[in-house]
């Protein structure tokens with residue numbers, strides 16, 4: 266087995282394959298230090314915690330993680346809070362910096378005798394349509410090499426070699442959301458005890474605690490904006506404006522230690538299996554940023570893929586591999602649908618100016634926010650989709666049992 270990429274998907278998959286007695290090697294183009302210190306989303310869904318618990322990989326997050334279950338929306342009509350941990354399925358996130366999770370997974374994998382090659386860039390996956398695929402790589406010293414395997418797991422993200430090696434027939438749904446964010450990491454304590462979403466005529470602003478000393482902020486910015494265009498003071502003044510600090514209290518300022526502009530987009534590759542090449546994590550799909558769906562989907566897909574590969578490699582039965590794509594796509598599309606809704610809730614429709622150049626869209630957004638503020642049923646729906654990834658059995662396999670709605674069984678049509 267060759268696994269491309271040492272992110273959450275690749276490292277969890279490597280651990281589970283090793284535990285199933287399957288020899289695998291992880292090929293990672295970056296240095297170990299980079300992999301272990303990359304600051305990424307740190308919001309683990311309950312299902313993610315359950316998966317890590319199931320495999321004895323959750324010690325770090327139980328020791329250092331902390332539960333979180335509140336969103337605060339700030340709008341022209343005031344602010345309101347949703348304690349989503351008391352709504353829907355009454356589940357909360359665990360805040361645990363992703364670099365800590367990646368370090369936990371990497372350390373366990375190496376301690377268990379797992380093989381990983383850092384500074385080794387996969388260039389392409391060859392003969393994936395057969396039973397003897399191989400990966401060509403550029404080794405740390407620049408030498409070209411090849412790695413032969415029965416299966417290759419592409420966990421190397423949306424710009425990795427796995428995606429580049431997909432056959433022409435692979436379907437890529439790509440959707441540019443027309444919105445860009447200036448992502449900021451501030452060496453400052455969180456200003457709210459909630460995930461903050463500010464909807465403002467000047468644009469969206471977001472607040473997410475990363476640790477007691479570090480806070481992630483987002484500022485919607487024009488497409489093509491430069492991350493260095495604004496001074497720190499201008500950034501904090503704009504954050505104050507959009508988060509309505511004058512009404513709700515000042516933000517806690519500090520040095521901005523990281524900044525970058527991201528154009529919000531989402532995509533899905535279908536199917537996720539191409540012969541002996543399987544995709545998981547960002548290599549499979551990318552969602553708009555909302556509640557760290559990407560990292561949580563990566564963990565979910567890695568567990569499903571590990572089980573299917575174990576059946577194929579130790580039991581010679583690849584039926585589960587055949588089901589892998591449909592099973593994961595059901596979760597992926599549910600996550601896509603919710604993150605699309607969330608992006609529309611928080612941003613003016615691209616091309617429409619916020620002050621209601623399209624009054625119609627601005628009024629729609631206002632109505633959605635009002636419904637979220639006042640309707641318990643809407644709040645339950647929000648909580649379930651904001652936190653959960655694991656849905657009822659109808660969504661977990663193509664061979665799902667006859668779906669039941671309410672008490673009545675629906676007869677499947679032939």
Ligand code: APR
Nearest residue numbers: 270272273274293294386387421422425426546547559560
């Ligand atoms: N060869 C080898 N390694 C590669 C290559 C390549 N050609 N291209 C990318 N990689 C490595 C990257 O250096 C990275 O370590 O693949 C890894 C992919 O990891 P992630 O981007 O973290 O992707 P994934 O494991 O799918 O996790 C998905 O986690 O990073 C967060 O929020 C982010 O949604 C994302 C989620």
